[in-house]
Amino acid sequence: MNYETFINYRNYRWLWCTIGALLLGIVGYVLDEPAAGRSGGSILGYTYGTLATVAIVWLMAYGLRKRSYHSSMGTVEGWLAAHVWVGIGLLFFVPLHSAFRFGLNVHTAAYVFMVLTIVTGIWGVANYATLSGKIQAHRGGTKDETLIEQIDALTDKIERLCAGKSERFLALFNRFDFSFRPGFRALLRIQRIPVVEQRLVTELLRDIPEAEREDAITMVGMLDQRGDLAHLIIDQSRIKALLKVWLYFHVPISVALCVTLAIHILSVFFLW
Amino acid sequence: MSDHFEVAIIGAGPAGIGAATSAASYGISHILFEKAELANTIHQYQLHKHVMAEPARLPLRAKCRFEAGSREKILQEFAEDVATHKVNLVRAEVTAVKRDGERFEIEFQGRVCTATNIILAVGVQGTPRKIGVPGEELPHISYTLTDAAAFQGRNIVIVGAGDAAIENALALSKQNTVYLVNRGSEFARAKDANTRQILNAISSGTIRCFYNATIARIEPTTVFLNTPEGETSVRCDHIIARLGGVPPRKFIESIGIQFPSPEPSAVPAVNERYESNVKNVYILGALIGYPLIKQAINQGFEVIEHLRGSPVLPADQELLEERFASVPGRFEENFQKIRANLPLFRDLTAPQLREMIIDSTLRVMQPGETVFARNDYTDSFFSIISGEVEIEIDDVRRVRLHQGQFFGEMGLLSGRRRNATVRPTQVGTLLLETPRKQMLKLIASVNSVKRSLDELFMLRAMQTSIFPEAPQSMLEEMAARAKLKHFKKGEVLFKEGELGDVMYVIRKGSVKVSRQNRFGSDVAQTYVPAGHVVGEMAILKSEPTPRTATVTAAVGCDTIALEKADVRELFERHPEVRARFEQIADERRIQNVVVDWNETSGSLLDFMMREGLTDADNVLLIDSDLCVGCDNCESACAATHGGYSRLDRKGGKSFAAVQIPISCRHCENPLCMLDCPPDALTRTPNGEVVIRESCIGCGNCVSNCPYGVIKMVYDTADTGWSLWSLLGRKKKEKGPAKAAKCDMCRQLEGGPACVRACPTGAAMRVNATRLIQIAGSKRI
Numbered sequence A: 001m002n003y004e005t006f007i008n009y010r011n012y013r014w015l016w017c018t019i020g021a022l023l024l025g026i027v028g029y030v031l032d033e034p035a036a037g038r039s040g041g042s043i044l045g046y047t048y049g050t051l052a053t054v055a056i057v058w059l060m061a062y063g064l065r066k067r068s069y070h071s072s073m074g075t076v077e078g079w080l081a082a083h084v085w086v087g088i089g090l091l092f093f094v095p096l097h098s099a100f101r102f103g104l105n106v107h108t109a110a111y112v113f114m115v116l117t118i119v120t121g122i123w124g125v126a127n128y129a130t131l132s133g134k135i136q137a138h139r140g141g142t143k144d145e146t147l148i149e150q151i152d153a154l155t156d157k158i159e160r161l162c163a164g165k166s167e168r169f170l171a172l173f174n175r176f177d178f179s180f181r182p183g184f185r186a187l188l189r190i191q192r193i194p195v196v197e198q199r200l201v202t203e204l205l206r207d208i209p210e211a212e213r214e215d216a217i218t219m220v221g222m223l224d225q226r227g228d229l230a231h232l233i234i235d236q237s238r239i240k241a242l243l244k245v246w247l248y249f250h251v252p253i254s255v256a257l258c259v260t261l262a263i264h265i266l267s268v269f270f271l272w
Numbered sequence B: 001m002s003d004h005f006e007v008a009i010i011g012a013g014p015a016g017i018g019a020a021t022s023a024a025s026y027g028i029s030h031i032l033f034e035k036a037e038l039a040n041t042i043h044q045y046q047l048h049k050h051v052m053a054e055p056a057r058l059p060l061r062a063k064c065r066f067e068a069g070s071r072e073k074i075l076q077e078f079a080e081d082v083a084t085h086k087v088n089l090v091r092a093e094v095t096a097v098k099r100d101g102e103r104f105e106i107e108f109q110g111r112v113c114t115a116t117n118i119i120l121a122v123g124v125q126g127t128p129r130k131i132g133v134p135g136e137e138l139p140h141i142s143y144t145l146t147d148a149a150a151f152q153g154r155n156i157v158i159v160g161a162g163d164a165a166i167e168n169a170l171a172l173s174k175q176n177t178v179y180l181v182n183r184g185s186e187f188a189r190a191k192d193a194n195t196r197q198i199l200n201a202i203s204s205g206t207i208r209c210f211y212n213a214t215i216a217r218i219e220p221t222t223v224f225l226n227t228p229e230g231e232t233s234v235r236c237d238h239i240i241a242r243l244g245g246v247p248p249r250k251f252i253e254s255i256g257i258q259f260p261s262p263e264p265s266a267v268p269a270v271n272e273r274y275e276s277n278v279k280n281v282y283i284l285g286a287l288i289g290y291p292l293i294k295q296a297i298n299q300g301f302e303v304i305e306h307l308r309g310s311p312v313l314p315a316d317q318e319l320l321e322e323r324f325a326s327v328p329g330r331f332e333e334n335f336q337k338i339r340a341n342l343p344l345f346r347d348l349t350a351p352q353l354r355e356m357i358i359d360s361t362l363r364v365m366q367p368g369e370t371v372f373a374r375n376d377y378t379d380s381f382f383s384i385i386s387g388e389v390e391i392e393i394d395d396v397r398r399v400r401l402h403q404g405q406f407f408g409e410m411g412l413l414s415g416r417r418r419n420a421t422v423r424p425t426q427v428g429t430l431l432l433e434t435p436r437k438q439m440l441k442l443i444a445s446v447n448s449v450k451r452s453l454d455e456l457f458m459l460r461a462m463q464t465s466i467f468p469e470a471p472q473s474m475l476e477e478m479a480a481r482a483k484l485k486h487f488k489k490g491e492v493l494f495k496e497g498e499l500g501d502v503m504y505v506i507r508k509g510s511v512k513v514s515r516q517n518r519f520g521s522d523v524a525q526t527y528v529p530a531g532h533v534v535g536e537m538a539i540l541k542s543e544p545t546p547r548t549a550t551v552t553a554a555v556g557c558d559t560i561a562l563e564k565a566d567v568r569e570l571f572e573r574h575p576e577v578r579a580r581f582e583q584i585a586d587e588r589r590i591q592n593v594v595v596d597w598n599e600t601s602g603s604l605l606d607f608m609m610r611e612g613l614t615d616a617d618n619v620l621l622i623d624s625d626l627c628v629g630c631d632n633c634e635s636a637c638a639a640t641h642g643g644y645s646r647l648d649r650k651g652g653k654s655f656a657a658v659q660i661p662i663s664c665r666h667c668e669n670p671l672c673m674l675d676c677p678p679d680a681l682t683r684t685p686n687g688e689v690v691i692r693e694s695c696i697g698c699g700n701c702v703s704n705c706p707y708g709v710i711k712m713v714y715d716t717a718d719t720g721w722s723l724w725s726l727l728g729r730k731k732k733e734k735g736p737a738k739a740a741k742c743d744m745c746r747q748l749e750g751g752p753a754c755v756r757a758c759p760t761g762a763a764m765r766v767n768a769t770r771l772i773q774i775a776g777s778k779r780i
Helices: A009-031 A043-060 A061-067 A076-098 A106-134 A144-162 A167-177 A197-206 A210-245 A247-270 B014-026 B073-084 B164-174 B194-201 B249-256 B293-307 B319-321 B332-339 B350-357 B437-445 B447-465 B474-482 B566-574 B577-596 B599-610 B632-640 B671-675 B700-704 B768-776
Strands: B003-010 B030-033 B094-100 B104-109 B111-120 B157-161 B177-181 B207-210 B214-218 B221-225 B232-237 B238-241 B281-283 B361-365 B381-386 B388-392 B397-402 B423-425 B427-432 B484-485 B492-494 B502-507 B511-514 B523-528 B551-555 B555-564 B618-621 B649-657 B658-662 B681-683 B689-691 B709-716 B732-740 B763-766
Touching: A009 A043, A009 A076, A043 A061, A043 A076, A043 B293, A061 A076, A076 A106, A106 A210, A106 A247, A144 A210, A167 A197, A167 A210, A197 A210, A210 A247, B003 B014, B003 B293, B014 B073, B014 B111, B014 B293, B030 B104, B030 B618, B030 B700, B030 B768, B111 B293, B111 B671, B157 B164, B157 B207, B157 B232, B164 B238, B164 B427, B164 B577, B194 B700, B214 B437, B232 B388, B319 B350, B332 B361, B332 B381, B332 B427, B350 B427, B350 B437, B388 B427, B437 B447, B447 B474, B447 B502, B447 B555, B474 B555, B474 B566, B502 B566, B511 B599, B523 B599, B599 B649, B599 B768, B618 B768, B658 B768, B671 B681, B671 B700, B689 B732, B763 B768
Parallel strands: B003 B030, B003 B111, B111 B281, B157 B177, B157 B238, B177 B207
Antiparallel strands: B094 B104, B104 B111, B214 B221, B221 B232, B361 B427, B381 B427, B388 B397, B388 B423, B484 B555, B492 B551, B502 B555, B511 B523, B511 B551, B618 B658, B618 B763, B649 B658, B681 B689, B709 B732
């Protein structure tokens, strides 16, 4: 069954609006043949520049609308749909404004920041589209806090099992032990969580005294279980982090875009 | 002592004392008989019990004193008043009353006296109603409770839902474990103050109440109960049954007084002067369905005024006339019209009728106005005193109802939306609008009202569900043959594969339809709510047809069972009804085939039933495939509701990719509304369940909501200017805690803020049907 998301909002209303505007822009661009040649300085260039600036300001206003909880001006979902599609449209519209002229200057810097903003935005959209369904806690799965509790409980049990055991036993424990702390390191997969390999365990078990063998097998099982839980937490944290982390690029870069855009406009009008 | 009296009063309860003190003060020759104590029923109350003086609005007119106070104070005042007026009180049981020409002969203690008038005020407490189940003869069952302090640390089961049961339960709950067995789902017959207290005690866990439950059987240490969830048992040392009393019928009938029906709860009919069918015999108080002390005293006073030739209007006359203020014409005529024109209320005693009307509203309506509209959530009951209304069932089907008929009865039953729009068609149509609670009280106390409504329910249910085109006569015939059948939660109506010869119209509750999958396990297919029919396939063919699915009661269900033979016989005579029935059945069969039920949707239905979502009218769901966990929904809710979010996104249950946050679902049968003392919880015409400003913060709704969506939050009030306010931060002061929950952002244009603030479109507010569609399309 089809239902509405911010991407296909109202049957892609904002995608079609953007494509329409782009087509109009292209037609205008092709038809316009100023005497001084096509450039950002032509009448059409100025017009397109103004339109793009208005669009950027409007796109930035999404951040305000998202937090205006009393507002009855559309839904945040609709605003996001417009934000996404109009934003992507700018990627193609702004070159029409500059008549595809780029250089190593502040003007192109503004474009570069705009592109970076949009690219990080697309990354965000991609994350939203592919990862949101993978948060287990949203699907009746165990919550992170509960997972951590389970890990702590297992650690306790393992420690009790290890008490007063032979050195060989402890060696087996050390072979597969890991200290798990959820955090940035875990997130970046720097932390290694040993995989309990069956072949290796069988080998190591041979060295363990007969009396401790039963406990050893129990312990290995618990270590394996603990590893699985840790993997799950790390996976889930990564997903949740990815759903947020793109904003830490998208928003600051958009601020940089605003600054360079302001410089671009000022320099064009006052310093040219 | 002369042995002839102007008036003989039998029974020195409130009515008898009211009459006797009045007669004594006027110097009317009288005799007052009492076989036990003065005001014996009050005497049997618990020690120091606070006796109320309801109805509060009714003035007291008497020569004796009575106001709310302790049992002891009231008994003392009665005794003093009887003494100061020099009432001729005889402590003796009257054994016979015989008519002797113009006078009555009264036998007592082997003596005889005569009287011109008899006032019968014996009440009903003399003979308590029994439980009527195996084991009721056991010694640990009692019918009164005088000294609650005599019970310590015991398990006590109290049967009943009236004032006596509630007061006993509350008194005993301090030192004992108390269970209350309530036959109904509410405390409709109790005084408001008692209702409040018992609901508080139940919600705080002090008393455990079994609703919709009856006693199955009693054993020396255990009581077995029939509950909607099935049979259950309670360990118990003592049982107190407070089921009211039955009138001493033999004695009353021996005087020549007639009862309208043989049922034990029937009360003798009296006119507005309380005179029975036997001339000069007056009946007062509980015996004619009037259990309240103040009313009984007033009645005693009124009868004496009537006897001395200066009749007064009843004490509630002013209240009654107020009701008729908007109705043109003389009050007397209009009042008479109600009894004459409304057969439903014909068996009500004059006082019952007056009370009913005082609680009701009279509405004069013109064509073009609307009584109520389809999908409204009002629940009052309407009777047509004069004129005519048209019921618009849908765009095509219209039914006209005339004087004497009634409508709106579905509101009494299921708490669902109105299923039709009703408009008057005649100028000046006069309607009587009776509140649900008053109707429930009448259904519980007047058998003819219950019977009439039961028949009507059956008729209407059959009409709207399966036989829309059937003539009234056929429906009546069908109703006469139909049987009412109750199914407990989880009970099977019929099994897949069985040969079926009965179909069921679901009157109350809902059922689950399931089929076996290829592995032989039952998979839920759909749920069928009240007002629909199941098992109709069995009726269609003349040869025995196996059931295509298993149908199980999802909650306690009332159904109307129709036998195949009966239905088919009626079809013979009404082929047009048969054609229409077959069409409806075909539509359902096609629907069954087209709707793609699979294992996922089956377990989805189970999930929805478990979580009470089939009852949801507007539930917040979050599509986990879209939710990014930004919590903008919660922020939006908090920002628009004084800083407290009324939804808990992470807290709810999930099914597949559908998450149901903890947030109000605006149930069709809102349990939170059941016992709100200030009636602050209400339903808007759009179906939203909202809490009004009048909330007193009692917390009843919080504990009654099974889904935990109502919270107590502190009102915050601005404290005005402070240094902080200069810095843009306002210091807030805590106000009283009040109940708060989702109000669907009624104050906001554009609908709920949570939904409008979701950036990805994951949050939606939908009804149960749409929820099934969305969740059914998801992978697990």
